[in-house]
Amino acid sequence: MTPAFPGHSSVPGTADLDNPLYYLENFETVVRWVRQHHSDLLTADETRYIDNLLALKRPERALLARMVMRSGELFRVEKLNYPELGQPVADTAKALARNGWIDDTPDLHLADLFRLFTLAELRPALADRISAAGLPPRAAKGLLRDTLIPTHPDPAAVDYWLPGFPARVIRLNHMHLFDRLRLMFFGNLRQSWSDFVLVELGHQQYEQVPLSSESRAFDERDDVDRYLVMHHCRERLDQGESPEAVWQDVPATNTNPWLESRRGRLLFELAKLADRGGNTELALAAYRQSSHREARLRQLRLLERRQQHREAWDLARAAADVCGFGREERGLERILSRLARKLGETAPQPSTRPELTVFTLKLDNPDGRSVEWVTMEHLSKPEAPVAYVENTLINGLFGLLCWRALFAPIPGAFFHPFHTGPADLHREDFVERRQALFDECLSALTTDDYKTGIRNTWHEKQGIASPFVIWPVLSEDLLNLALECIPARHLELMFRRLLDNLREHRSGFPDLIRFQPGHSDPDRRYEMIEVKGPGDRLQDHQTRWLEFCVSHGIPVSVCYVRWNEAVE
Structure with missing residues (x-):
């Protein structure tokens, strides 16, 4: 599923979910990738741990992977049920303990017990402590937790807290190493091991950008x-x-x-x-x-x-x-x-700003829907349909036109197959490093060829993650209406403002867009409308977009909505 990696067999791929140990394959993809391509950023101890991990027997590696991918570092052995290991979890855990990957006799804080055990399990074991605290025997778990934890601050073994209870708790060691490996692979800690699975299930698609041997996050x-x-x-x-x-x-x-x-x-x-x-x-x-x-x-x-x-x-x-x-x-x-x-100082003169077009509507809203939605339905007519787009339409058109520039294989921008966009998107030199590519993309707006290019990209890249294209919103009908009604000159003006500051200028666009394909003036075949309900006001980033549009002849207005008395 992935393109060739120069100098290596392939970029990291995803495991077949028909394989019961698919998670182990994905886990080891990350571990081996970092071991191979980031060895200069690892200490001798970290390298030794990784090599030790990869030398474990397969059931041990699989159980370790399962625990790394789960939440927390503490686990009850009897709650771990992984038949695909081919041997009892308890035996596998003992082998991991011998190799130092888990602690099979950890000391626990009382807060840990409240997370790991049910109220029915805790009540009899903590009965004396509950009584000493003056709490009723049937007190709720939250009350028990809030009362007992502050009075028992020191950790102790499970047998101390729950004498005679047949439970075995283990703690995963070296979680900091696995966080480091995940960070070095993804370049962030937002993404997780589940990204591999989402791709294989078809829930997420990523643009496959050719990588080089220099492609890495750090x-x-x-x-x-x-x-x-x-x-x-x-x-x-x-x-x-x-x-x-x-x-x-x-x-x-x-x-x-x-x-x-x-x-x-x-x-x-x-x-x-x-x-x-x-x-x-x-x-x-x-x-x-x-x-x-x-x-x-x-x-x-x-x-x-x-x-x-x-x-x-x-x-x-x-x-x-x-x-x-x-x-x-x-x-x-x-x-x-x-x-x-x-x-007692003299305030600076405020900058001169263009006057905004404003109008007011009084509407009914018996169903309590959003003010934008009610306004859209009120304004929409067969000959002048209105869509609720906010920040999605102009950003989406920009993302489709400039797809090639955004996903260019620039060093440091892509270093694994799971990027939703370039890693350097919000860095100061992002546009500068791709200036020629962006200029080439925007030059297409000088002819009608850009419409074909945008439509082709919409079809070819459908569903692939992008920082600018929200696929469920950007339907083909909306796309065609926008290309028919918004002049290329207006698109270029808005796209160039986007490129001035991609982090800030991606938001603040008006809520609605009204299309008027039959209008005699080609510059007035659409209008963007910012909607403000009762008590709401324009935010500064919205005002800046509105004033930019007015200054450049782009049709925009602000609609203030007031509810009829029955609604109020």
């Missing part, structure tokens, strides 16, 4: 380490650990733009949590270090709340003096206006 071990540290920091925040504790372990800044972007997102989330918890000093420090697109505005608003108006003013003025701060423009203008009044 070139420096330090980058892998930093990614893992930041991932664990984010997990700790999500699990409720304090921002103050996590802050101590956030890596320092470095020169890798991709990892700096991840660090910026981590610091942004940490800052928000610190702010909510009342630690505004920590929140400010984290916002200052974060490169997240919203961090500076959040920092300025926090400075305002802390009455640090002069510091906020100086920071906002410095930001406003920098060219190309577009996404922050409206927010900065509002902050500067407020601060100017408080400090």
Whole structure:
């Protein structure tokens, strides 16, 4: 199913699901691939562990793979039922314990027991502790857990917690190694071992991009380490650990733009949590270090709340003096206006903006459907059909026209067969590295050939994952109407704005599009309409798209919907 890999037999493929040990084949595909192509990023101990793993007997490798692919690191042996091993799980687990892959006598915290055992199993074993805590014998599991865990903080063996209970618990060792292998293979920890299965089942398809021997996610071990540290920091925040504790372990800044972007997102989330918890000093420090697109505005608003108006003013003025701060423009203008009044300063003149076309509808909504859907049905007519597309249509047309550029085999963009898009999509040099390819794709808009090209790609790539094409929404009828009604000149304008900042400009498009194929003016055979219900207002990124369209003669409007009294 995969193209040839220069210098090697093939890129990693997926196992046949008719094979009872398909999961082991997929697991070992990752392990062997990293062992072969990333050996310079592995320590001697890691290499030794991998070689030891691959030398295990097949049932042992299979059980190990099963546990790695499951959630958590603790398992009850009697709950593991894998007949395809060809031998008892208990015997296989003993062999893994002898080789150091599992701990068959782990100490457990009481919280672990509540995850592993049922209430019926725990009640008799914990009866004395339940009584001592003053709880009724039939207390619910949640109450027992919340009451007993804080009073029993130390881990102990299963026999201590559940004396005489016939249960055997094992702990998977070296899970950090398997996370590292998965990260080095996929280039992220969002994707999992199940991606192989999804492909084989036909639930997911990926564009098969030719790979080279240089195709891999990481070139420096330090980058892998930093990614893992930041991932664990984010997990700790999500699990409720304090921002103050996590802050101590956030890596320092470095020169890798991709990892700096991840660090910026981590610091942004940490800052928000610190702010909510009342630690505004920590929140400010984290916002200052974060490169997240919203961090500076959040920092300025926090400075305002802390009455640090002069510091906020100086920071906002410095930001406003920098060219190309577009996404922050409206927010900065509002902050500067407020601060100017408080400090007796002269607020900068707001930038001149085009006037938006606005209209209002009063509608019924007895079924409580979304405001966009009700508006679409109200506006739609046989001669002027309306579709609810939001960010899917223009992005989809762009993705189809520029498919070749987006999936070009650029070094570092693709390094396994399961990419939904290029790994460097949001890096600053993404377009620059493919500029000639994008120019060539957009040049097709000078003739009607682009319509044939887009339709052909729609048919040829149907269902293949893309960061821009949402297949269930982009039907053939919608595609044909869009190609018939939207002028190529308008498409080029919107596509070039997309390319200016793919991360930010992929969102903010109007909700609806109304087609009017019979209109005498070819520039007015469609209109994009942003819908706002009661109490809703335009967001800055939406306003920027609307004003861009108005400035370039692209037909757009804003529809404010008010419900009739019966609905209100």
